[in-house]
Amino acid sequence: MTTIIKNGTIVTASDTVQADVLIDGEQVALIGRDLQADDAEVIDATGKLLLPGGIDVHTHLDLPFGGTIASDDFLTGHRAAAFGATTCHIDFVIQPMGGTLHEGVEEWHKKAEGKASIDYGFHIAITDLRDDVMEEIPTMIDEGITSLKLFMAYKGLFQIDDTTLFRAMLRAAEHGMLIMVHAENGDVIAELTKKLLNEGKTDTKYHAAAHPAMAEAEATGRAVALSGITGAPLYVVHMTCEEAVEQLALGRAKGFPVMGETCTQYMFVFEEHLALPNYEGAKYVCSPPVRKRKDAPVLWKALADNTLQAVSTDHCPFWFEGGKEGRIPGKELGRESFHQVPNGMPGIEDRMPVMWHHGVNMGRYSANRFVEITSTNPAKIFGLYPRKGTIAVGADADIVIWDPEKEHTISAKTHHMNTDYNVYEGMTVRGWPERVLLRGKTIVDGDAWLGQPGTGQFLKRSPGAEVL
Ligand SMILES: [Zn+2]
Numbered sequence: 001m002t003t004i005i006k007n008g009t010i011v012t013a014s015d016t017v018q019a020d021v022l023i024d025g026e027q028v029a030l031i032g033r034d035l036q037a038d039d040a041e042v043i044d045a046t047g048k049l050l051l052p053g054g055i056d057v058h059t060h061l062d063l064p065f066g067g068t069i070a071s072d073d074f075l076t077g078h079r080a081a082a083f084g085a086t087t088c089h090i091d092f093v094i095q096p097m098g099g100t101l102h103e104g105v106e107e108w109h110k111k112a113e114g115k116a117s118i119d120y121g122f123h124i125a126i127t128d129l130r131d132d133v134m135e136e137i138p139t140m141i142d143e144g145i146t147s148l149k150l151f152m153a154y155k156g157l158f159q160i161d162d163t164t165l166f167r168a169m170l171r172a173a174e175h176g177m178l179i180m181v182h183a184e185n186g187d188v189i190a191e192l193t194k195k196l197l198n199e200g201k202t203d204t205k206y207h208a209a210a211h212p213a214m215a216e217a218e219a220t221g222r223a224v225a226l227s228g229i230t231g232a233p234l235y236v237v238h239m240t241c242e243e244a245v246e247q248l249a250l251g252r253a254k255g256f257p258v259m260g261e262t263c264t265q266y267m268f269v270f271e272e273h274l275a276l277p278n279y280e281g282a283k284y285v286c287s288p289p290v291r292k293r294k295d296a297p298v299l300w301k302a303l304a305d306n307t308l309q310a311v312s313t314d315h316c317p318f319w320f321e322g323g324k325e326g327r328i329p330g331k332e333l334g335r336e337s338f339h340q341v342p343n344g345m346p347g348i349e350d351r352m353p354v355m356w357h358h359g360v361n362m363g364r365y366s367a368n369r370f371v372e373i374t375s376t377n378p379a380k381i382f383g384l385y386p387r388k389g390t391i392a393v394g395a396d397a398d399i400v401i402w403d404p405e406k407e408h409t410i411s412a413k414t415h416h417m418n419t420d421y422n423v424y425e426g427m428t429v430r431g432w433p434e435r436v437l438l439r440g441k442t443i444v445d446g447d448a449w450l451g452q453p454g455t456g457q458f459l460k461r462s463p464g465a466e467v468l
Pocket residue numbers: 058059060314
């Protein structure tokens with residue numbers, strides 16, 4: 001099957017060029033002016049931009065967490081992602097407590113089986129780093145899993161000590177694997193949580209008080225230093241604040257192989273949202289927590305100047321009013337205390353339009369930089385480039401036909417995520433995906449869903465992350 005997308009403007013991380021794209025089967029076969037092919041389906045993209053499909057490298061679909069399960073699985077999560085111009089994501093496999101990494105991987109493959117309609121890869125999140133698991137780490141490469149996440153927080157549960165982190169870094173570096181860290185000082189958080197609860201401070205607003213910015217900055221700085229000592233490439237997930245970004249910038253200035261991401265919500269939701277009445281604050285409980293308004297411009301600037309290399313979502317949705325109307329339990333589980341609120345927010349569908357509107361339209365970065373932080377850098381860092389992350393001959397034809405003029409008001413009433421609220425409710429954005437192609441096949445056309453469960457491919461990723 002051949003398709004020609006005519007008269008569009010291709011935007012990649014490095015170029016903006018008006019050209020036709022010829023797709024043969026699943027890949028881009030030719031890029032040029034006035035392309036012709038017999039029997040090709042022709043899509044007219046006059047006035048539209050062609051962007052590489054979004055890649056969200058931080059998601060949690062079907063994740064058991066906090067006494068319930070994230071409300072989007074690989075069926076609903078993939079459909080929602082596609083409607084938001086994301087055609088590929090990397091989800092976190094969670095090692096079962098007491099179990100092996102392979103057991104976790106097998107479980108996650110089952111979750112995706114028959115449901116996946118966009119392409120996906122896995123990171124491995126290590127929860128129990130025993131000696132035998134340390135040995136198991138390099139065998140993940142055969143599974144196509146080349147990045148591992150370690151937790152510096154969640155004391156008594158997932159948290160690892162510095163010896164273990166240091167050893168894991170050495171091991172990862174030896175095999176070209178990338179270390180990702182949840183950087184918060186879990187000892188500090190555990191003590192502060194205990195103190196707050198003892199004082200009867202259980203409201204959702206105390207979630208932020210239990211997770212100070214400096215606890216994130218300290219852990220970030222510690223991980224950055226260990227990366228500097230070991231030479232192991234490091235990717236700090238979900239960075240939220242000026243204090244932490246400063247630590248990353250310091251490491252980068254010293255030439256350490258350290259990178260970081262932020263997530264869309266940290267530029268739009270703040271501590272004051274946690275204090276909203278009627279338990280509304282629970283919608284915005286995630287870890288690390290939302291921060292102060294003063295942090296947002298720091299994150300925007302870091303995304304623009306490459307202190308941060310990527311923006312992801314940490315998509316981990318829960319119903320606000322779960323446990324009724326056939327819904328699984330959700331945020332209501334934390335009504336008694338902030339420390340019992342399931343942590344996470346929906347966002348896999350919103351990232352591309354929100355980051356376009358507030359980034360490109362508002363003049364914070366160029367359209368090329370938008371492509372870089374939402375697609376190209378994620379592909380390069382996580383071993384998917386050049387198959388994914390750009391529009392080029394030989395690359396998968398994951399192409400978004402983007403209407404830069406179309407306005408849309410975001411709402412839970414019209415979104416496709418399996419949640420009863422949207423973090424960006426009422427936000428009007430300009431720039432919207434008109435049509436989304438995955439490996440040459442249209443999966444979203446306007447409001448129509450054309451994707452097929454079971455056709456999303458698991459992507460085996462290569463080791464040797466690019467440090468950008
Ligand atoms: Zn996460």
